[in-house]
Amino acid sequence: MCFRFNNRFVCLFFLRRSMADPLVARCLYSGKGYMIPLNQCMDYSELYEDIFGTFQFFPTDNVELQYSVPGCEVCFLRNDRDFQMLFCSARIHRLECVDISVLKIRGGCRRNCSVDSGSEVIDEDDYLGDAFRTEVHKTYLSDEWSSYIHNVGDKFHGAAELREKLRKYAIAVGFEFVFLRNDLDRIYAVCANVGTEGCDWHLCAFSSSANGCLYITELNNTHTCKGVVRTQKHKLLGSKVVKTCIAADVSFNLSLKPREIMSKFKSTYGFDISYKVALKAKHRAKEAIYGSDAETFSKLSWYKEAVLQSNPGSSFVLEVEPSTNRFQRLFIAYGGCVEGFQFCLPVLYVDGTFGKSIYKGQILSATGRNGNQGFYPLAICFCDSETDANWTFFFKHLKSLLEPQGRVVTFISDRGVGLLSAFDKVFGGNPHLFCYKHLVANLASKYRGKGNSKLIEDVKQKFFKVAYSSTQKEYCFNLRLLRAVGGADIIDPFLSELPVENWCRAFYTSCRYGIMANGIAESFNSWIAIERLMPVYCMLDQTRIKQMEMAGKRREEAERWTTELTPKMEERLKVQMEKSRRFSVHYSSPGVYEVRSDFSYVVNISDHACSCVKWQINCFPCPHGLATLQAASENVYNYIDKYFHVDMFKKSYSFPIHPITNVDMSSTDSASECILPPLAKRPPGRPRVKRFKSVGEVEKKLICCGHCGKMGTHNKLSCTEPLVQQ
Numbered sequence: 001m002c003f004r005f006n007n008r009f010v011c012l013f014f015l016r017r018s019m020a021d022p023l024v025a026r027c028l029y030s031g032k033g034y035m036i037p038l039n040q041c042m043d044y045s046e047l048y049e050d051i052f053g054t055f056q057f058f059p060t061d062n063v064e065l066q067y068s069v070p071g072c073e074v075c076f077l078r079n080d081r082d083f084q085m086l087f088c089s090a091r092i093h094r095l096e097c098v099d100i101s102v103l104k105i106r107g108g109c110r111r112n113c114s115v116d117s118g119s120e121v122i123d124e125d126d127y128l129g130d131a132f133r134t135e136v137h138k139t140y141l142s143d144e145w146s147s148y149i150h151n152v153g154d155k156f157h158g159a160a161e162l163r164e165k166l167r168k169y170a171i172a173v174g175f176e177f178v179f180l181r182n183d184l185d186r187i188y189a190v191c192a193n194v195g196t197e198g199c200d201w202h203l204c205a206f207s208s209s210a211n212g213c214l215y216i217t218e219l220n221n222t223h224t225c226k227g228v229v230r231t232q233k234h235k236l237l238g239s240k241v242v243k244t245c246i247a248a249d250v251s252f253n254l255s256l257k258p259r260e261i262m263s264k265f266k267s268t269y270g271f272d273i274s275y276k277v278a279l280k281a282k283h284r285a286k287e288a289i290y291g292s293d294a295e296t297f298s299k300l301s302w303y304k305e306a307v308l309q310s311n312p313g314s315s316f317v318l319e320v321e322p323s324t325n326r327f328q329r330l331f332i333a334y335g336g337c338v339e340g341f342q343f344c345l346p347v348l349y350v351d352g353t354f355g356k357s358i359y360k361g362q363i364l365s366a367t368g369r370n371g372n373q374g375f376y377p378l379a380i381c382f383c384d385s386e387t388d389a390n391w392t393f394f395f396k397h398l399k400s401l402l403e404p405q406g407r408v409v410t411f412i413s414d415r416g417v418g419l420l421s422a423f424d425k426v427f428g429g430n431p432h433l434f435c436y437k438h439l440v441a442n443l444a445s446k447y448r449g450k451g452n453s454k455l456i457e458d459v460k461q462k463f464f465k466v467a468y469s470s471t472q473k474e475y476c477f478n479l480r481l482l483r484a485v486g487g488a489d490i491i492d493p494f495l496s497e498l499p500v501e502n503w504c505r506a507f508y509t510s511c512r513y514g515i516m517a518n519g520i521a522e523s524f525n526s527w528i529a530i531e532r533l534m535p536v537y538c539m540l541d542q543t544r545i546k547q548m549e550m551a552g553k554r555r556e557e558a559e560r561w562t563t564e565l566t567p568k569m570e571e572r573l574k575v576q577m578e579k580s581r582r583f584s585v586h587y588s589s590p591g592v593y594e595v596r597s598d599f600s601y602v603v604n605i606s607d608h609a610c611s612c613v614k615w616q617i618n619c620f621p622c623p624h625g626l627a628t629l630q631a632a633s634e635n636v637y638n639y640i641d642k643y644f645h646v647d648m649f650k651k652s653y654s655f656p657i658h659p660i661t662n663v664d665m666s667s668t669d670s671a672s673e674c675i676l677p678p679l680a681k682r683p684p685g686r687p688r689v690k691r692f693k694s695v696g697e698v699e700k701k702l703i704c705c706g707h708c709g710k711m712g713t714h715n716k717l718s719c720t721e722p723l724v725q726q
């Protein structure tokens with residue numbers, strides 16, 4: 001015979017169970033239980049009626065029976081077939097006793113009054129309109145809590161399990177208790193009304209020295225107090241209980257909001273919890289999954305070894321305070337990424353973003369750009385804040401990776417705090433572009449309080465024009481307009497701080513792929529939005545997994561590409577080709593042409609240059625260039641930057657990030673180099689979500705803070721300096 005059991009087909013040879021084999025069912029309902037012997041001569045309806053009668057249900061009540069066996073938490077017991085399966089399961093698992101949970105699905109009265117079988121019970125809800133009917137159809141996940149505590153002899157795997165189940169039981173049944181003894185090996189709890197009303201409910205449990213499990217040795221499960229009614233709020237319903245209910249949800253979705261937890265808890269468990277409880281429960285669940293923030297620092301030295309061993313060529317620098325062995329900062333770049341970066345565009349976006357664990361943390365990142373306009377994470381640094389020292393540390397190690405590759409890399413940044421001076425120290429000669437979006441925000445802040453929003457909007461537009469100027473002449477022309485609108489008294493000092501080659505396209509000395517903003521860095525930051533919430537070790541580990549998977553996926557994707565260029569660039573070529581159709585091309589000398597429509601342009605195809613300068617700036621032929629290439633019967637693809645070709649893209653992902661196993665983590669003896677968490681904790685209160693302002697975005701009068709004593713733009717109340725524990 002074959003049955004579908006536990007989603008597997010199990011074939012059984014049916015032997016009639018001899019009557020000598022005892023199978024006992026323990027039926028549990030609302031904290032009460034009774035034993036009933038089962039044999040296969042019985043049928044389902046006999047069992048059902050027995051239970052129905054014993055627990056004194058009303059005829060209108062609908063009762064559902066469930067049992068659990070190892071591997072299957074909830075097995076329904078609804079008909080004769082299920083009943084036979086119960087015997088099979090018991091035989092398979094060699095069980096002598098099976099727990100049957102009794103759940104009431106429908107029914108009004110919860111009082112334990114005896115049923116007068118002669119008189120019909122009238123449920124007034126049957127005659128009421130929809131709006132007036134009390135809806136009790138819903139079953140909550142908390143319904144089974146009332147079956148957690150039932151008999152003397154119940155076994156619990158440790159005090160923690162008993163405490164949790166006792167809390168849930170009390171919540172479900174609706175009373176409060178206090179612990180008189182609450183030790184690992186002994187628990188004694190009494191009803192909270194023992195003093196006021198002399199209620200005699202009590203529970204006593206001892207641990208067995210044989211297996212360490214706790215057994216209930218004494219239980220008086222009847223209350224003589226009045227306080228036994230289930231309410232939607234309960235004192236015992238704290239973050240500890242809620243944590244166990246939401247742990248699975250949190251592990252799927254780390255960014256779950258406390259409000260969402262509250263409403264979810266209400267709908268699935270039928271209880272109200274406060275915002276504070278939801279928030280705390282989320283932290284507890286996070287800690288249960290990932291370990292506490294403090295603990296994860298101790299895993300870092302193991303992780304370093306694991307990364308260096310499994311991913312040759314990686315750079316993993318871990319700095320601790322030598323005297324205290326407390327964590328200071330770390331730098332990490334995987335070998336596969338470093339190798340592959342040589343085949344990406346020679347540009348790097350550098351930016352800092354917040355870590356959101358309880359330790360004050362900043363994640364500095366260097367992100368490249370692949371041939372298909374996607375981002376390419378190269379290196380990250382975890383440190384306490386965006387200081388000159390931390391940026392210098394980051395740039396120094398970044399430089400040691402880039403130097404052997406021998407390419408001049410262009411950097412793009414938002415001129416963040418500490419970044420500028422560190423950059424000049426380490427990467428002095430490298431081109432450095434400022435994100436024009438940040439510049440324009442800085443400029444706009446100068447007009448705050450002076451003039452209306454229309455003026456600011458006008459200044460912004462004029463500034464865009466200046467930044468996007470392609471020639472020096474255009475730059476001078478646009479700058480005149482900007483000064484006329486914005487006023488020379490503000491514009492001139494602002495621009496005097498900015499070297500023009502760092503932000504205006506006309507002055508880019510070498511090819512910089514037309515980059516104007518550090519959008520790539522921001523897409524990287526939002527890509528790790530979830531990982532930023534995690535403690536440091538998990539953040540690194542999860543980011544690595546994400547990087548590993550993304551690289552693998554892109555490698556496979558590229559295998560299917562049949563074009564010469566990557567899809568995004570192929571698309572761009574198509575658009576530019578379409579635009580090139582309106583030009584007429586006139587030959588001058590080898591490689592040099594004049595291209596005409598409304599205006600005329602000089603194109604030099606051997607220099608990859610056009611007098612519109614778009615070809616030089618974007619490293620991609622402009623429509624004039626494309627028109628010329630076609631007229632000269634040249635292969636267009638030979639004139640397109642090598643990094644946009646599919647073969648380069650494939651090479652950039654041909655060095656995989658290797659997986660890491662942690663089976664040996666617990667057996668590694670690294671107590672001697674155990675790293676302690678940093679002293680600086682994030683200050684209390686809601687973590688700030690907004691990023692720090694870049695240089696010049698804020699300009700307030702300096703005041704002395706009464707908390708940290710530093711001169712700054714904050715006072716005692718808004719101080720965010722880390723609290724140093726003594």
Ligand SMILES: [Zn+2]
Nearest residue numbers: 191199223225
């Ligand atoms: Zn009581």
Ligand SMILES: [Zn+2]
Nearest residue numbers: 610612622624
């Ligand atoms: Zn052109």
Ligand SMILES: [Zn+2]
Nearest residue numbers: 705707708719
């Ligand atoms: Zn302060």
